[in-house]
Amino acid sequence: MIASFLNPKRMASALITALICAAIIAAISAAALVIVQSKYLAVHRTAAWKESLLASEAGVELATNEIRKSLFDPAHAWEDWRLGADAALFPTSDESAGSPSAGAHSLTSQVLLREGESGLRSWANVTVDAPGCLVDRTGEQWFRIRSLGVTELPGGGAVTADPGDIALRKFDLKIDRRTGQPVSAPRAARLVEAIVKPVGAFRLPLLGIISVDMTDHNIVVDSFDSRDSAKSTNGRYDPAKRQTNGDVATNGPLIDAGNAQIYGDALTNGGTVLDTDNVHGEIRNDFYQEVFTVTRPTVTPEPGSPFFVSGDATLAARAGDPADYVLSGIALAGDEVLRIEGAEDGSATYAQIIVTGNMSLSGQSQIALDPSVYVRFFIEGDANIQGQGILNPSSPVHLQIYGVDRPANSDGTPASTGSIKIAGSGEFSGAVYAPNYDVQLVGGGNTGASYGAFVGSTVRITGVQSIHYDEALADSGLISDYKIVSWFEDEH
Amino acid sequence: MKTPTFLQRICRLAGFSLPDVLVATAVMALMAAGMLTAVSALQKSTTASQHHATSQVQQSRILDYIARDLRRALTVVVDTTEGGERLTVTIPDYYDAAGKPRDPAIVAGGISYGAAGASVEISYYRRAGIFYRSVRGTETLLASDVAAFEPDFTDSGEQVVSVTVTFLPRYRFSVNDVSSLRIGTAASATTLLRNQRQ
Numbered sequence: 001m002i003a004s005f006l007n008p009k010r011m012a013s014a015l016i017t018a019l020i021c022a023a024i025i026a027a028i029s030a031a032a033l034v035i036v037q038s039k040y041l042a043v044h045r046t047a048a049w050k051e052s053l054l055a056s057e058a059g060v061e062l063a064t065n066e067i068r069k070s071l072f073d074p075a076h077a078w079e080d081w082r083l084g085a086d087a088a089l090f091p092t093s094d095e096s097a098g099s100p101s102a103g104a105h106s107l108t109s110q111v112l113l114r115e116g117e118s119g120l121r122s123w124a125n126v127t128v129d130a131p132g133c134l135v136d137r138t139g140e141q142w143f144r145i146r147s148l149g150v151t152e153l154p155g156g157g158a159v160t161a162d163p164g165d166i167a168l169r170k171f172d173l174k175i176d177r178r179t180g181q182p183v184s185a186p187r188a189a190r191l192v193e194a195i196v197k198p199v200g201a202f203r204l205p206l207l208g209i210i211s212v213d214m215t216d217h218n219i220v221v222d223s224f225d226s227r228d229s230a231k232s233t234n235g236r237y238d239p240a241k242r243q244t245n246g247d248v249a250t251n252g253p254l255i256d257a258g259n260a261q262i263y264g265d266a267l268t269n270g271g272t273v274l275d276t277d278n279v280h281g282e283i284r285n286d287f288y289q290e291v292f293t294v295t296r297p298t299v300t301p302e303p304g305s306p307f308f309v310s311g312d313a314t315l316a317a318r319a320g321d322p323a324d325y326v327l328s329g330i331a332l333a334g335d336e337v338l339r340i341e342g343a344e345d346g347s348a349t350y351a352q353i354i355v356t357g358n359m360s361l362s363g364q365s366q367i368a369l370d371p372s373v374y375v376r377f378f379i380e381g382d383a384n385i386q387g388q389g390i391l392n393p394s395s396p397v398h399l400q401i402y403g404v405d406r407p408a409n410s411d412g413t414p415a416s417t418g419s420i421k422i423a424g425s426g427e428f429s430g431a432v433y434a435p436n437y438d439v440q441l442v443g444g445g446n447t448g449a450s451y452g453a454f455v456g457s458t459v460r461i462t463g464v465q466s467i468h469y470d471e472a473l474a475d476s477g478l479i480s481d482y483k484i485v486s487w488f489e490d491e492h
Numbered sequence: 493m494k495t496p497t498f499l500q501r502i503c504r505l506a507g508f509s510l511p512d513v514l515v516a517t518a519v520m521a522l523m524a525a526g527m528l529t530a531v532s533a534l535q536k537s538t539t540a541s542q543h544h545a546t547s548q549v550q551q552s553r554i555l556d557y558i559a560r561d562l563r564r565a566l567t568v569v570v571d572t573t574e575g576g577e578r579l580t581v582t583i584p585d586y587y588d589a590a591g592k593p594r595d596p597a598i599v600a601g602g603i604s605y606g607a608a609g610a611s612v613e614i615s616y617y618r619r620a621g622i623f624y625r626s627v628r629g630t631e632t633l634l635a636s637d638v639a640a641f642e643p644d645f646t647d648s649g650e651q652v653v654s655v656t657v658t659f660l661p662r663y664r665f666s667v668n669d670v671s672s673l674r675i676g677t678a679a680s681a682t683t684l685l686r687n688q689r690q
Contacts, residue, residue, distance in 0.1 A: 039545060046552065133595050144596065164634065165553055168560075193586075195596055195603045475601060486603035487686035488564045488586050490593065 041155040042165070045188070048151040049169040051122055052188040053489070056149025059109055059124030060194045060484070063145040067128070067196055067482045071292050081107045081128075122151040134195065138476065142485075145194045148178075153186040170492075178492070195486035200477035201292070201402075201433040202453035205264070205469030206461075208250040209291060209435050213460045214258035217443065220466035221246035222263035226395040227472045235395055237451060237468040244280060246469050249287050264469075291435045292480045296354060296378055296404045299324035314339045317349035317373045329357035332365035332387065342370035354378045361387040361424065369399060377401045379434075382419045389424020396429045396452035396470045400477055403434025403456075417457050428452065431473050441465065547659045547677070550623075550635035554616075555681045557625055557634060558655050561614050562683040568653055576618045579655070582611040651688050656680040 069077035083106075106127040125148040134142035153171060170177060173186045205221055206212055223245035224238065225231035231241050246264035248255055253271025263280050266273040267287035276283055302323050306313060309330045317323050317340055332338060342349045349372065358381035361367065366388035369375060373394070379401065392399040406414045414436040422428055423442035429451040432439055439456030443463010451468045461467070508516075558579065562568065565581040572578060585606035588594050594605045604610065615626040616634075623635040658678040 042549070046556075050556075131595060133597050136598050136601075142598065162549060162553075165549065167632075168553060168557055193593070484686070486584070486596065488584055488605075489560060490586070491560070492587075492591065 041158075042162070044154045045171065046165075046169060048120060048153050049171070049188040049190070052149040052151040052190045053192075054149065055109075055112070055122040055124045055151060056147045056190050056192045056489075059107075059126035059147030059149060060145050060192055060487075062107065062109060062124070063126050063128045063143075063147065064194075064196055064482060064484060067143055071479060071481065072290070120152045120154065122149070124149050136197075136475075140198050140479065142198070143196045143482070145196060146191060147194070148189055148191045150187050150189045153188055156186060191490040193486075193488045193490065194484050196482045197485045198479040199481040199483050200474055201455065201480040202400075202431045202473035202477050203289070203480070204247050204249050204455070205245075205453050205467055206248045206459050207289065207453075207455040208252065208255075208459040209455075209457045210250065210252040211458050212248055212250050212255045213458065214248075214256055214260045215460065215462050217258055217260070217461065217463060217465075219258065219260040219461055220263075221248060221260060221469070222466075223469040223471055225471040226397070231471070237449070237470075243471065245471055246467070247281065249289065251288055251291070290481060292478075294378070294402045294405050294433065294435070294478070296356075296380060297324075297352060299326065299352065299354065301326045309338055311336050312338070314341050315351060315353065316341045317343075317351035317370075317375065319343065319347060319349050322350035322352040322374075322376070325351065325353045327353065327355050327357075329381065330355055330359040330361075330367075332361045332363075332367070334363045334365060336363075336365045338367045340367065340369045340373050340375050342373040346372050348372050348374065350374045352376050352378070355380065355383075357381040359383040359385070361385050361389065363387050366391050366424070366426070369393065372398075374398050375400070378404050379418075379420070380404045380406075382421075382437075384419070384421045384423075386421075386423045387425070389422065389426045389428055390430060391426055392429040394429070395472060396431050397472050397476045399430030399452075401430060401432045401434070402478065403432070403437040406436045414457070420456065422450075431477060432456065433477065441467075544677075548679075551657050551659060551677075551679050554623060554634055554657050555655060555679060558616055559681050559683045562653050562655075563686050565685055566611055566687055568685065573617050574619055578615055578617040579653075580613060580615045582613050585610040585612050651685050652682050653685065654680060654682045 066078055066081065106125070109124040109126065112122045127146050128143055130141050130143050134144060136142065153173075158173075169188070171186060171188050172183045174183065175181060176183050176189070178189075178191070205223065223243040224236075224241060225243065226235040231243050232238055233241065242263060244263045246262055247267060248257070248260075248262055248264065249267035250271070251269045253268055255266055255268055255271070255273045257266055257273055257275045257279055259275045259278055261278045261280070265281035266276060266279045266283045268285045269288050270285050272285070273279065273283050302316075302325060305315070305325045306327065308328045309332070311332075315323070315325055315338070330338065340351055340353075349370075351373065353375060355377060359377070359379055361384070364387055367390040369390070369392045371393050375398065377400070383401070390399060401420065403418055403420060406416060406418055409415050418434065418437040419440070420432060420434050420437045421440045421442060422432075423440070427449055428441075431452040431454070433453075433455045435455060435457055437456050438458045438460070439454050441450060441454065441459075441461045441463075443461075443465045449466040449468060451470060453469055453473050454467070561581050561583060564583045566584065567582045569580045570577060571580070584604070586593055588606070596603045596605055597608075598604075599608045612628060615624075617624055617626070621636075622633055624631045625634050626632070656678055657680075660677070
């Protein structure tokens with residue numbers, strides 16, 4: 001009995017028992033660790049998946065900015081981008097020119113390191129192209145941006161998520177699921193496709209870069225859409241179909257609404273709007289709109305075209321590319337008429353008239369557009385349009401007047417502002433974009449309404465009249481900006 | 493007096509009196525009862541924690557699905573079905589029959605994929621304790637353990653939609669205060685409708 005009690009074999013069994021207990025505890029701990037590790041990875045991979053969308057959207061913004069640069073800083077547009085694209089994703093046939101119109105441009109953005117959480121990396125692969133299916137009816141090119149946001153994943157190539165999550169958050173653990181190519185490290189990759197369209201110069205009825213002054217008259221500002229029968233009648237303004245996009249805005253601090261009936265918003269850049277009793281929309285002070293440079297087009301004048309128009313004359317528009325005329329000035333008086341002649345069959349024709357000097361109409365003179373003629377005037381001097389004014393029988397889209405930018409001071413402001421004054425006795429149907437000009441709409445002489453949009457350094461309206469903005473203008477005219485009109489995330 | 497032998501001393505040390513055994517038994521019983529209670533509570537806590545974690549994963553999944561579809565939505569409608577709220581969005585018909593991306597087309601001043609005006613309808617709703625995502629009428633189960641999930645869609649009518657998903661934990665510290673527990677487990681997300689920010 002004593003021998004059994006003191007048997008070394010019985011004493012050794014305690015060690016075995018302790019080891020077994022330790023193993024059980026270790027197994028339980030390991031099981032718990034596996035569960036916790038799995039959830040930890042799932043959480044961080046979810047974060048990486050979300051971050052890849054941020055990278056993707058950042059890529060869209062980068063591309064949109066480059067497209068905008070083609071307007072505001074063309075010398076530096078598409079720097080660091082390369083022609084040609086990932087053929088598997090974005091096939092393109094032309095890699096020879098410096099614009100997306102001639103081939104896809106692609107960029108791999110700089111790698112962004114995420115602070116903490118293993119210092120994971122994010123970047124975007126962006127491609128911009130200009131497919132033929134994205135040319136609108138006015139011939140303007142829209143652009144397609146495809147941005148693949150990539151974020152590396154923590155935790156190696158193990159699958160840890162719930163099956164329900166895998167269907168939502170797809171990861172490239174071994175291969176790129178879109179191309180089938182191996183990936184160097186597990187990653188989350190999300191693809192966004194955005195479509196960017198050009199925006200015309202006439203996005204607002206009244207825009208004064210410095211100020212808008214409605215001089216205390218009973219002006220009505222509203223809108224219609226000549227393209228939409230629900231918002232116009234036969235393409236013309238109909239008071240019964242009035243729309244409320246008659247916005248009045250300034251990049252400066254002051255709008256004097258003058259108790260005008262504004263069926264839209266009154267917008268300033270950190271300023272105030274005076275006499276707002278009849279503003280039917282919002283009054284905000286957070287407005288700013290970029291102003292693009294209006295340059296004189298480089299054109300070859302039509303053979304035999306006049307140098308200066310000072311009497312009855314006819315300038316012919318033509319189908320397709322516009323007929324170009326370069327005039328040193330236009331001075332009409334008495335009952336003189338400058339006719340812009342269109343096609344006999346009424347089909348659309350185009351003309352571009354550059355006036356390097358002044359334009360003036362007085363007496364009963366007028367500039368008359370044939371129906372279906374589209375005319376763009378580029379004025380380098382001043383314009384004083386009185387007499388019977390410019391007769392445009394079509395929608396405001398057909399008549400566009402641009403004030404070419406004037407010499408600037410060192411701070412970018414114009415050394416001297418020009419003047420465009422519209423005071424004809426007839427109805428004015430057209431649009432004016434002249435950010436370096438003081439634009440005046442004068443009543444009394446112009447007893448009718450004005451249809452269109454007016455952009456000037458200052459915009460001043462005197463006399464009783466109404467301004468009806470044609471919303472079709474927003475999609476016409478020189479391109480002043482680009483905006484995203486379609487956004488889609490590829491879930492595959 | 494006779495001195496006890498070595499064997500007698502060993503036998504005396506190895507023995508327990510009846511009171512010793514009774515006390516030891518009582519102590520062991522108390523300890524066992526405590527252990528059982530602790531283990532039971534631990535098991536409940538573990539189960540509740542796992543349920544909570546699972547519910548949060550499902551909650552996050554639902555919000556991420558909805559946010560993705562809202563970002564690319566063309567239209568958004570909130571109505572009710574079977575007593576619960578239903579969110580219905582339409583998205584561009586981006587994929588062809590083979591699942592490949594289509595080329596975009598300009599239609600009426602906007603962008604269209606596929607036939608003019610074509611779109612894909614997606615709905616989110618809860619029915620009989622299951623939360624579904626329905627694409628063109630084909631339901632996909634997103635979360636099965638959702639007896640207490642309560643989606644709340646707030647369409648401001650402008651450019652954002654707010655979504656709140658609440659679940660009721662199974663553990664209850666107070667059966668009379670269910671609402672406060674729901675507040676504690678609600679997750680919300682506000683999504684900008686990218687296609688309506690023009």
